[in-house]
Amino acid sequence: MPVTDVQHDLDALTLTITADFAAPVERVFAVYDDPRQLERVWGPPTYPATFVDHDLVPGGRMNYYMTSPEGQRFYAYWDVTGVSRPDGFTFNDGFALDETFAPNTSMPESRADFTFTATDGGTRATFVTAYASADDLQKVLDMGVVEGSTAAINQIDDLVAA
């Protein structure tokens, strides 16, 4: 099991996921460094992500959209705030209005902090995401994360059953 720990902090509204991968730190970082690989892990299977701009450097912009099963596109972006190659990076994940990728200021941004550390067997990855309020969290879930989550759960179930 790659996920080794999950912490919900109800006061800080953060979700901290720890995962262990059987691959070196450089390889794990490379997944995020390559838009084609990143697309395979970011969007849920039923809402695949497409990165149209990819610039994983401090101050860089990553523009992407997810496509619903009905073909509807949900535009979003990462504003990269810091990169420490290959130990991790931080960014703000927000929603965009349309294909211009102008931020949708009525929607919340979450802050993300990804850290990769070498272990005996490979890499320990720590993914921290933070929201400013419970309202923000609810808005994000209302945007379709729920469908994504359901798909992800089903995927895990299939995997376990196989």
Place this chain on the structure above:
Amino acid sequence: MIEDAEDRADAWFHALADRTRRDVLRRVLAGEHSVSALAQHYDMSFAAVQKHVAVLERAGLLTKRRQGREALASGDVEAVRSVTAMLTELEALWRGRIQRMDDLLAGE
């Protein structure tokens, strides 16, 4: 660490294992109270009452908001349950992402 229903239950029962905290919770579930108003009900220092409020807050059984110089506390079991559910939904998304990452890394 609040990892699953059992851990959450531990945090709740720990918070509720103290009679002062149970009393504080009864009061704030009935309505919003400032921490200083709560402190007047107990034969202990303001700081001690603040600590009890903090334990309940950490367990998610009450919420605090600031109004001027006062901290107002209210019981919020329902809200906390829903926030937990929200974080659990996000967790499911993340488990999917990490599973796919694992598959990607293993597939080489």
